[in-house]
Amino acid sequence: MAQLPLFxxxxxxxxxxxxxxxxxxxxxxxxxxxxxxxxxxxxVWFVPIPEEGVTYEQTAAxxxxxxxxxxxQTEAPMENxxxxxxxxxxxxFNPHLDxxxxxxVDGPKVSVEDPGGIARADHTTAVxxxxxxxxxxxxxxxxxxxxxxEQNAHGKEDAARRRKVVEMIKLAWDSYEKYAWGENExxxxxxxxxxxxxxxxxxxxxxxxxxxDTLYIAGLTEEFNRATEWVRSSLDINKVYTDVxxxxxxxxFVGGLLSAYALTKNEVFLKRAEEVAIKxxxxxxxxxxxxxxxxxxxxxxxxxxxxxxxxxxxxxxxxSLHLEFQYLTYATKKPVYLEKVExxxxxxxxxxxxxxxxxxxxxxxxxxxxxxxxSVGALGDSFYEYLLKSWxxxxxxxxxxxxxxxxxxDAILNKLVRxxxxxxxxxxxxxxxxxxxxxxxxxxxxxxxxxxxGAHAINGNGERYLEAGKEVxxxxxxxYRGTASKLGAEAFEFEGNDPVTRTNERMYLLRPETVESFxxxxxxxxxxxxxxxxxxxxxxxxEQCKTDAGYSGIRDVYTNHGDKDDVQQSFFLAETLxxxxxxxxxDSVIPLDSWVFNTEAHPLPIxxxxxQIK
Numbered sequence: 001m002a003q004l005p006l007f008x009x010x011x012x013x014x015x016x017x018x019x020x021x022x023x024x025x026x027x028x029x030x031x032x033x034x035x036x037x038x039x040x041x042x043x044v045w046f047v048p049i050p051e052e053g054v055t056y057e058q059t060a061a062x063x064x065x066x067x068x069x070x071x072x073q074t075e076a077p078m079e080n081x082x083x084x085x086x087x088x089x090x091x092x093f094n095p096h097l098d099x100x101x102x103x104x105v106d107g108p109k110v111s112v113e114d115p116g117g118i119a120r121a122d123h124t125t126a127v128x129x130x131x132x133x134x135x136x137x138x139x140x141x142x143x144x145x146x147x148x149x150e151q152n153a154h155g156k157e158d159a160a161r162r163r164k165v166v167e168m169i170k171l172a173w174d175s176y177e178k179y180a181w182g183e184n185e186x187x188x189x190x191x192x193x194x195x196x197x198x199x200x201x202x203x204x205x206x207x208x209x210x211x212x213d214t215l216y217i218a219g220l221t222e223e224f225n226r227a228t229e230w231v232r233s234s235l236d237i238n239k240v241y242t243d244v245x246x247x248x249x250x251x252x253f254v255g256g257l258l259s260a261y262a263l264t265k266n267e268v269f270l271k272r273a274e275e276v277a278i279k280x281x282x283x284x285x286x287x288x289x290x291x292x293x294x295x296x297x298x299x300x301x302x303x304x305x306x307x308x309x310x311x312x313x314x315x316x317x318x319x320s321l322h323l324e325f326q327y328l329t330y331a332t333k334k335p336v337y338l339e340k341v342e343x344x345x346x347x348x349x350x351x352x353x354x355x356x357x358x359x360x361x362x363x364x365x366x367x368x369x370x371x372x373x374x375s376v377g378a379l380g381d382s383f384y385e386y387l388l389k390s391w392x393x394x395x396x397x398x399x400x401x402x403x404x405x406x407x408x409x410d411a412i413l414n415k416l417v418r419x420x421x422x423x424x425x426x427x428x429x430x431x432x433x434x435x436x437x438x439x440x441x442x443x444x445x446x447x448x449x450x451x452x453x454g455a456h457a458i459n460g461n462g463e464r465y466l467e468a469g470k471e472v473x474x475x476x477x478x479x480y481r482g483t484a485s486k487l488g489a490e491a492f493e494f495e496g497n498d499p500v501t502r503t504n505e506r507m508y509l510l511r512p513e514t515v516e517s518f519x520x521x522x523x524x525x526x527x528x529x530x531x532x533x534x535x536x537x538x539x540x541x542x543e544q545c546k547t548d549a550g551y552s553g554i555r556d557v558y559t560n561h562g563d564k565d566d567v568q569q570s571f572f573l574a575e576t577l578x579x580x581x582x583x584x585x586x587d588s589v590i591p592l593d594s595w596v597f598n599t600e601a602h603p604l605p606i607x608x609x610x611x612q613i614k
Contacts, residue, residue, distance in 0.1 A: 154528055161535055162584035166218050168541070168551075169577050172568060173215065173223055175550035176207050182234065183207075186568040188550035194567055200242035205230060210252050210574035212260040212269075213602055217589065218581055231257070232268045237276045241298035246283045246291060247317035249276060251382075251600040252570065254324045259602035261331065270331055277328055277337060289343035290364040291318050304364075312361035312370040318344055319383030322390050322401075323598050326611065335613040349404060356411030357430070358383065375429040376412060377440030382599035384408055385445065388453050389596040396456075397609040406459055409450065413468055420494040424478060425471035438493045438502075439475070444513035447473030448520030452592075455524055466524075473517040477533050480514065484560040486540035488514055501558070507565065509553040510545065512575035512601065519579040523592055534583045575601035 172186075180186040183193025184206035199206055208227050215224040237253075257273035260266070279297035286292065290313050292302040304311045322341040329338035347367065348358070359369040360379035374380065387405035391398045418426045418435050426439040427446055451469030454462045479488040482499045491505040515537055522530040544561065545551045551572060552564035578601050582590060595603040 154531075158531055158584045161531070161538065162581065164538060165577060165581045165584060166220070168538070169214060169218050169573065169581065170220060170223070171546075172550050172573055172577065173211060173220070176211075176568065176573075177223070177226070179549060180207070181205075182230070185570050186550055187566045188547045188552050188568050189564060189566040191549050198245040198248040200240055200244040202240045202242060204237075204240065204253070205235060206252055207568075207570040207573060209235070209256040210570040210600065212256055213263060214573050214578045214581070216260065216263055217578065217585075228260075228266065228268070231260075231272055235272050237272075237279050237297050240279075241296065243294045243296050243301075243303075245317075246280050246293055246295050247314075247320060249280060250321055250324055251598055251602075252574070254280075254328070255598040255600050255602040255604070256574065258324060258327055258331070259598075259604060262327075262603070262605045273324075274328060274332055277325070281336070281340070284340050284343075286364040288347055288364050288367045289340070290347060290362055290367075291321075291340075291344075292364065293317055309361040309370040309373075310363060313364045315358055315360050315362060315380050315383045316378070318362070319348070320386050320599050322386050323393060323596065323604055326390070326393070327604050327607070329613065330607055330611040333613060335611075338611060345400065345404075349400065353411075355415055356407055357415060358408065372432045373429065374416065375440075375443075376416060376427045376446050377429065377443035381442055381445065384412070385449055385599055388449060389598075392452075392456065392606065393596040393604065394607050394610050405453065406457065406461075409453060409465065410461070413464070417468075420475075422494065422497050424475045424494055424497075425468065426475055426493070427472060438491045438505075439479075440491045441476075441479075441488050441508075441511050442513055444472070444476035444479075444488070445516050447471075447476060447517035449517075451517075451524050452520055469517070470521065473514075473521050473530075476514040476517060480537065480540070483557040485544045485554060485557045485562070486536060487544060487554065487557045489557045506556045506558060507553060508545075508557045509565070509567075510541075510551060510569050510572040510576055512571060512579055515576060515579045515583065516601070519583045520592075522583055523587060531583055534580055538580060571600060 175188055176186040179188075179191040180193040182205050183203045184195040184199045185193070186207065187194040193203065195201070195203065195206075208230055212224065212227055212231070215227060253276045254273050257269045257276070261269035261273065280291075280295055282300040283291040283293075283295045283302050285302065293304045293308070293313055295302050304313055308314055322345065325337035325341045329335055351362075351367065351369070354369075354372070357374045358380065359371050360373045360375055361370040362368075363370045376384065384405065387401045387408065390401035391405065394401075396402070412427070416427055416430055416435070418428045418437070418439075420426060427443045428439055429436040447469045449469070450465050450472060454465030454467075454469060456462075457465055476488065478494075478497065479492045479499045480486055482497065483489065485508070487508040488511075489499065489501040489506050489508065490511075492499040492501050494500065515534055518530045518534045518537075521527070522534075541551060544554055545564070547564070550568045552566055552568060555563045555565055590603050594606055596606060597603050
């Protein structure tokens with residue numbers, strides 16, 4: 001215990017009493033005042049003061065040595081607790097790469113512009129003309145404070161949601177690695193490998209290749225490194241001696257490997273991607289240049305699907321090669337890949353299009369349509385997606401793709417849109433001039449596509465496209481909301497507000513199209529509703545599809561806890577979980593002004609123009 005000080009009165013020492021107490025009070029008061037001045041000095045000198053138009057979050061971040069963008073200041077940063085120094089890093093997720101020395105680009109090197117303010121997230125409030133300045137200032141501060149508090153709450157919630165999606169990715173991957181390593185897919189209930197016919201009969205590790213970029217973006221470094229080693233040591237297209245789908249091998253293998261290369265610059269990915277692409281080239285040996293659907297990599301023999309109209313090639317298949325083959329030319333400096341897909345483009349531009357529409361089936365020998373079946377779902381879907389993304393993916397240099405895309409979308413909105421009895425917007429098939437009553441789950445990607453096209457439209461119809469995108473996305477959400485499982489069927493129509501489905505189309509195959517649109521709509525509008533809808537899907541996947549060894553599709557979405565199909569599709573990791581991951585991530589993670597996604601959700605960098613080889 002400290003000894004109390006002595007005071008003196010009339011020459012005698014006394015304790016802390018009488019007048020001594022008053023001296024004690026004075027000393028305490030002085031100490032308090034000095035402490036207060038020290039604290040005040042610290043506040044003045046060390047607390048960062050925000051600049052005009054700069055938020056406190058941004059100022060504090062600069063004070064700590066890093067920046068926070070105004071568009072994402074309240075969102076949780078990408079968490080990467082497992083990042084390894086041995087893992088090659090992306091170039092700040094912003095690969096507007098300079099072209100190789102001997103590659104010219106056709107068109108200026110420009111970035112994709114901010115889509116007319118549609119992606120703003122600063123939540124500023126305009127000052128009304130003629131209003132009282134002080135009142136306006138007060139109301140703005142109140143509004144911004146409330147909005148900031150709401151954003152902070154959402155930011156914490158969405159960060160937790162993102163962590164949950166990473167857990168789901170890890171469960172799906174770990175289960176595949178444990179029970180089906182090297183196989184194409186996983187049967188999570190049987191705990192063994194599975195392979196769809198599109199892969200042939202050879203185990204080619206489709207899930208490994210399809211998951212590379214997802215693992216990388218999720219920060220699962222050890223898993224990514226093991227996948228990389230498998231690609232280096234075991235992925236060999238030369239061992240495939242059965243028929244395979246040109247389309248599937250392109251979007252999953254070529255696309256997945258090119259995406260991994262773009263993110264890491266690891267040359268093994270580019271090498272393997274080109275090895276697969278070379279084996280696909282015999283499919284282009286037709287008089288029109290429109291490729292066959294099937295190739296045998298070992299023999300080079302080619303053919304079309306027996307069920308396709310008159311031995312035809314399929315629009316969505318031959319129309320979904322452009323992004324990958326163009327990037328291959330850019331990365332390898334070899335013109336052959338781009339030449340192949342430019343021939344397809346030329347044919348599609350020149351062929352007559354009834355009512356501006358493209359049929360799903362095209363005869364690769366006569367150069368004519370083989371049916372009058374049009375669709376934004378199966379058989380047609382990604383053809384339109386690749387037109388838009390070929391334009392965006394060349395820094396808007398590919399104006400031919402732009403013009404073909406918007407002409408096609410105008411025709412689709414005029415001919416393939418059907419309204420339910422309660423006003424829901426459905427994109428349906430057209431067969432011989434007659435509209436179907438149902439919409440396919442595969443067409444649900446179009447909500448995001450329409451909105452993205454609307455954000456960049458220069459033909460005066462941007463608002464129309466954006467609204468159509470919102471309406472289609474809402475319809476697809478309703479197709480989930482109205483089922484017992486809260487997941488969407490393979491196809492659906494509506495009786496009132498409730499979705500109904502034919503018996504043979506009631507399954508959910510872990511498909512990504514609806515959450516793809518949620519992701520794109522979130523990036524364009526920053527409407528929290530789209531993240532909340534995505535979280536509903538996460539909860540339904542956990543409740544209905546999760547097993548102790550991964551995730552399975554279900555056979556009937558109208559049954560709660562119904563039978564599972566025992567297949568964890570490779571696109572579940574490639575697309576569904578990646579789009580959910582990005583939905584809850586900061587906009588700086590794979591930003592849409594630097595990347596375009598192929599139809600298997602593999603991000604490819606936006607190029608400075610159309611590659612031109614000397």
